[in-house]
Amino acid sequence: MLEPANTAAAPRGKLHAIVAEFDDVTAVTEAAKRVRDAGYTQFDVYSPFPIHGIERAMGVRSTRLPWIVLACGLSGTAGALLLQWWTNAVDYPFKISGKPLFGIPAAIPITFELTVLFSAFAAFLGMFALNRLPRHHHPIFEHPRFKRATDDGFFLAIEAADTRFDANRTRELLQSLSSHPIVACDEPADDGATPRWVRAGLVSVAVVALIPFALALASRFQDSSKPPFHIVGDMDWQTRYRAQAANPHYADGRAMRPDVAGTVAFGELATDQVLATGKTGADWTTKIPLTVDAALLQRGRARYGIYCAPCHGIAGYGDGLVAARASELQEPTWVPPASLHDAVVRGRAAGQLFDTILNGVRTMPAYGRQIPRDDAWAIVAYVRALQRSQNATTEDVPPAARAAMGL
Amino acid sequence: MNTIPATSNARLGPLATRLRTFALVVALVAAAAGLWLGHARGDGFQRFQHAWLLACAFFLTVSLGALFFVILQHLVRAGWSVVVRRLAELMAANVVVVALLLSPLVVLAAMGDGSLWPWADPAAAEHHPLIAKKAAFLNGQFFAIRCAVYFGAWILLSRWLLRRSRQQDEARDTLPTEALERRAPPAMVAFAVTISFASFDLLMSLSPEWYSTIFGVYVFAGSVIAFVATTILTLRFLQSRGILRGSVGVEHYHDLGKLLFAFTFFWGYIAFSQFMLIWYADIPEETHWFHVRFEGSWAYVSALLLFGHFVLPFAGLLSRHAKRNLGVLTFWAAWMLVMHATDLFWLIAPGVTHGGALVDVLDVLAFLAVGGAWTFGLALHAADRSLVPVGDPRLHESLAFENL
Numbered sequence: 001m002l003e004p005a006n007t008a009a010a011p012r013g014k015l016h017a018i019v020a021e022f023d024d025v026t027a028v029t030e031a032a033k034r035v036r037d038a039g040y041t042q043f044d045v046y047s048p049f050p051i052h053g054i055e056r057a058m059g060v061r062s063t064r065l066p067w068i069v070l071a072c073g074l075s076g077t078a079g080a081l082l083l084q085w086w087t088n089a090v091d092y093p094f095k096i097s098g099k100p101l102f103g104i105p106a107a108i109p110i111t112f113e114l115t116v117l118f119s120a121f122a123a124f125l126g127m128f129a130l131n132r133l134p135r136h137h138h139p140i141f142e143h144p145r146f147k148r149a150t151d152d153g154f155f156l157a158i159e160a161a162d163t164r165f166d167a168n169r170t171r172e173l174l175q176s177l178s179s180h181p182i183v184a185c186d187e188p189a190d191d192g193a194t195p196r197w198v199r200a201g202l203v204s205v206a207v208v209a210l211i212p213f214a215l216a217l218a219s220r221f222q223d224s225s226k227p228p229f230h231i232v233g234d235m236d237w238q239t240r241y242r243a244q245a246a247n248p249h250y251a252d253g254r255a256m257r258p259d260v261a262g263t264v265a266f267g268e269l270a271t272d273q274v275l276a277t278g279k280t281g282a283d284w285t286t287k288i289p290l291t292v293d294a295a296l297l298q299r300g301r302a303r304y305g306i307y308c309a310p311c312h313g314i315a316g317y318g319d320g321l322v323a324a325r326a327s328e329l330q331e332p333t334w335v336p337p338a339s340l341h342d343a344v345v346r347g348r349a350a351g352q353l354f355d356t357i358l359n360g361v362r363t364m365p366a367y368g369r370q371i372p373r374d375d376a377w378a379i380v381a382y383v384r385a386l387q388r389s390q391n392a393t394t395e396d397v398p399p400a401a402r403a404a405m406g407l
Numbered sequence: 408m409n410t411i412p413a414t415s416n417a418r419l420g421p422l423a424t425r426l427r428t429f430a431l432v433v434a435l436v437a438a439a440a441g442l443w444l445g446h447a448r449g450d451g452f453q454r455f456q457h458a459w460l461l462a463c464a465f466f467l468t469v470s471l472g473a474l475f476f477v478i479l480q481h482l483v484r485a486g487w488s489v490v491v492r493r494l495a496e497l498m499a500a501n502v503v504v505v506a507l508l509l510s511p512l513v514v515l516a517a518m519g520d521g522s523l524w525p526w527a528d529p530a531a532a533e534h535h536p537l538i539a540k541k542a543a544f545l546n547g548q549f550f551a552i553r554c555a556v557y558f559g560a561w562i563l564l565s566r567w568l569l570r571r572s573r574q575q576d577e578a579r580d581t582l583p584t585e586a587l588e589r590r591a592p593p594a595m596v597a598f599a600v601t602i603s604f605a606s607f608d609l610l611m612s613l614s615p616e617w618y619s620t621i622f623g624v625y626v627f628a629g630s631v632i633a634f635v636a637t638t639i640l641t642l643r644f645l646q647s648r649g650i651l652r653g654s655v656g657v658e659h660y661h662d663l664g665k666l667l668f669a670f671t672f673f674w675g676y677i678a679f680s681q682f683m684l685i686w687y688a689d690i691p692e693e694t695h696w697f698h699v700r701f702e703g704s705w706a707y708v709s710a711l712l713l714f715g716h717f718v719l720p721f722a723g724l725l726s727r728h729a730k731r732n733l734g735v736l737t738f739w740a741a742w743m744l745v746m747h748a749t750d751l752f753w754l755i756a757p758g759v760t761h762g763g764a765l766v767d768v769l770d771v772l773a774f775l776a777v778g779g780a781w782t783f784g785l786a787l788h789a790a791d792r793s794l795v796p797v798g799d800p801r802l803h804e805s806l807a808f809e810n811l
Contacts, residue, residue, distance in 0.1 A: 052809035052811060053809065053811065055811065056811075066726075066727075097687070097689065098689070099687070105679075105682065105683045105686050105687070106683070106687065108679060108683065109683070112676075
C-alpha cells in the first residue's frame with residue numbers, strides 16, 4: 001500500500017518521488033543496481049556517509065564538472081595573459097627595470113593565480129549549479145523517517161520525472177526490494193517556490209549592497225570643497241627625493257642619478273650619427289636632420305621658451321630675465337649670455353648649435369639631461385627662424401605682403 | 408575479508424638471489440669500466456667524479472623521497488598507503504648504500520681536491536672573493552663533518568623506521584606504530600633541515616659563488632617525484648613476477664599517481680619561483696648560473712625540463728583516467744625518472760661539460776654502477792621477508808581502500 005507522506009490535510013502538489021528505505025549499505029547498493037537495471041535514470045540514494053562504488057551501482061554517468069573546471073581554468077590562463085599583455089604592452093607601455101614590456105616570467109604569477117581562481121570558482125559554483133543548489137526545501141523531507149538518513153537510514157527515491165516512471169509498477173519494484181513501507185513524497189502545493197519574505201530579504205540585501213557603488217558613482221559627478229579622501233595614504237604620499245635634493249646614500253650626494261656609464265636609455269640608441277651628435281664625420285652638419293615643419297618649429301618655440309629664453313631672451317638678444325637681473329645687480333662674475341644674432345653665432349653650423357645645447361659651452365651649462373635629442377633639434381630649428389626674423393631683408397617678405405606693407 | 412590475501416606472495420622469494428647477483432655483477436663491471444675510462448681521461452678523475460656524483464644524487468634522491476614518504480605516512484596516520492609503505496621503508500634504509508658510494512668524493516674534497524667542488528681547493532678562495540667569504544662554511548673539514556651528520560641522521564632514522572615497522576609485523580599490540588607516530592613530527596623537521604643543507608652542500612656548492620635559498624626545496628620536489636616513480640615501476644615489476652598482487656591494486660596506483668602529479672606541479676612551481684626572482688632582480692652573480700644553462704645546447708636541456716618535467720606530465724597526469732590506467736601511469740613514471748635524471752644532469756654537469764650538454768659514457772657507467780649497487784642493497788634489505796607490513800593496525804583499511 002502506498003502510504004502518503006503527509007497525513008496532515010495540507011494542500012499537496014503533484015507526486016515527486018516514490019521512496020523506499022533500507023537497513024544497510026549492501027541492501028541499498030543491491031537495490032540501486034536493480035533499479036538501474038530496470039532502466040531508471042532519475043533516482044537517488046541517500047545515506048549517512050559516502051558509499052564507495054554507489055555511482056557505479058546507480059549507473060551515474062561521469063560528471064561534466066571536470067570539463068567545466070578545465071574550460072574555466074584555461075579561460076583564467078588566457079584572460080590573465082591577455083590582460084597583462086594589453087595593459088603593459090599596448091594600452092600603457094611602460095618600461096620597468098629594463099624588462100620586456102610583456103615578459104612571460106613576470107606574467108606567470110598572475111596567470112597562475114587567475115587559473116587557480118577561475119578553476120576553484122568553476123568547481124565550487126559549478127557543483128552548486130549542477131546539483132541545482134541552493135534550494136531551501138526538497139520534497140524528500142516529506143518522508144516521515146527521512147531524518148534517519150543522517151544516522152542509520154538508507155533511502156532510495158525514484159523520481160516521477162523519470163520517463164519509465166509508473167506509479168504502480170515503480171511501487172511494485174521498490175516493494176520487491178525493501179521490507180519497509182514505501183512512501184510517496186509530493187511536491188509542496190506551491191511547487192517549492194521561495195517564500196515571499198525570503199525573496200524580499202534577498203532583494204533588500206541586493207539593494208543595500210548597491211548603495212556604496214551608487215555613492216561612488218554619484219561622487220564622480222559632484223564638486224566638493226573638501227580635501228579628497230585618501231584610502232591608501234602611503235600611495236598618495238610616498239617617501240621620495242625631490243629632483244634637486246641631496247641624497248646621502250650616494251657618494252656624489254645627488255638624488256637625481258646620472259645614467260650609468262656605458263648604458264643607453266631605451267629608444268635612445270644612437271644608430272644615426274648625425275642625429276645623435278650633429279656631426280657628419282668630423283664636420284658639423286649644416287642641415288637639420290629632422291623634417292622642419294610648423295609642428296617642429298612650434299615644439300622648438302615652446303622648448304626655447306622654457307630652457308633658453310630665461311638667459312638668451314625671448315627674441316634671442318641675450319637679454320633674458322636672468323641676464324637682466326644679473327646685470328642690474330652688477331654681479332662681478334656674471335658673463336652675459338651671447339646674443340643669438342651675432343654674426344659669429346649666426347655663422348655656426350646647425351650641428352654645432354645642437355652640440356652646444358646638449359653639452360654646453362664656456363659658462364653655459366649642458367642641457368643634455370633635460371632636453372631630449374629631438375627637442376634639441378627643434379630648438380635649433382626655432383633659433384634659425386629667430387635669427388632669420390631679426391636679420392631679414394625686403395626679399396624675405398613674400399611679394400604679396402610687400403605691396404600691402406608699402407615696400 | 409577474514410583471510411588477508413596480502414600475506415600470500417608478498418616476498419621476493421627466489422627473485423631476491425637472482426636480483427642480488429645480477430645487480431652486483433652489473434655494478435662491479437660498470438664501476439671497473441668507469442674507473443678505468445675515467446682514469447684514461449687524464450683529468451684527475453674530474454669528469455668521472457661528476458658522473459659519480461650524478462649517479463649518487465639520483466639514487467640518494469630516491470631514498471630521501473622514500474624517507475619523506477614514510478615519515479609523512481606516520482605523521483598523518485595514513486591508511487591507504489600501508490601496502491606500499493614497506494617498499495618505501497626499504498628504499499629509505501637503502502640510503503646507506505649511497506653513503507658508502509659517495510664517501511670517496513667527500514674524502515677527496517676534504518683532502519683539498521677541488522676538481523668536483525671548486526671551493527675544496529684552498530687556492531680557489533685566493534682567486535675568488537665570494538668563495539673566500541664563504542670559506543668558514545665551505546671548507547673540506549666542515550663539509551666532511553656535515554656530510555657525516557646528514558648521512559648519519561638518514562641512516563639511523565631510516566633503519567629505526569624499518570625496524571619498528573617490522574616489529575609491528577610480529578607484535579600483538581600497536582606500541583611500535585604508536586612510537587612511529589609519536590616520533591614522526593620531529594623526524595620530519597630533521598628531514599627538512601638535513602635535505603635542505605645536504606642539497607646546498609652536495610649540489611649547490613658546485614657553483615660556490617651562486618646561491619638560492621629555495622634550492623633545497625627544489626631538490627626535495629625532485630626527490631619525491633623520483634621516489635614515487637620508482638615505487639610505481641617497482642610495483643609493476645614485482646606484480647609482473649606475481650608478487651604483491653593480492654595487496655596493491657588500482658586504487659593504490661591511483662593515489663601514487665596523484666602524488667606523482669602533485670609533485671610534478673610542485674617541482675614546476677618551485678623551479679619557476681627560483682628562476683623568476685633571479686630573472687627579475689637581474690644581479691650578475693645570480694643570473695650567471697642560469698646564463699650558463701641557457702647557452703648553447705644547454706638551452707635545449709632547459710627547454711626539455713620546462714616541457715618534459717612540467718608541462719607535458721602535468722597535462723598527461725591531470726585526468727583521473729590517466730592515473731587509473733596502469734599502462735599510462737607506468738609510462739609517466741618512467742618518463743619522470745628520465746626527467747629527474749635530466750634535471751640532476753642539468754644541475755651537476757654544466758660545470759664540467761665545456762662542449763655543451765653531452766651525456767658522457769662515464770655518466771652511463773656511473774649510473775649503472777651506483778644503480779646496480781643500490782638495487783643490490785635493496786634486495787639485501789628486503790631479504791625474504793614480507794613486503795607488506797602484515798601487522799599494521801591500518802592494513803585492513805589499506806586493503807579495502809577505494810578512491811571513488
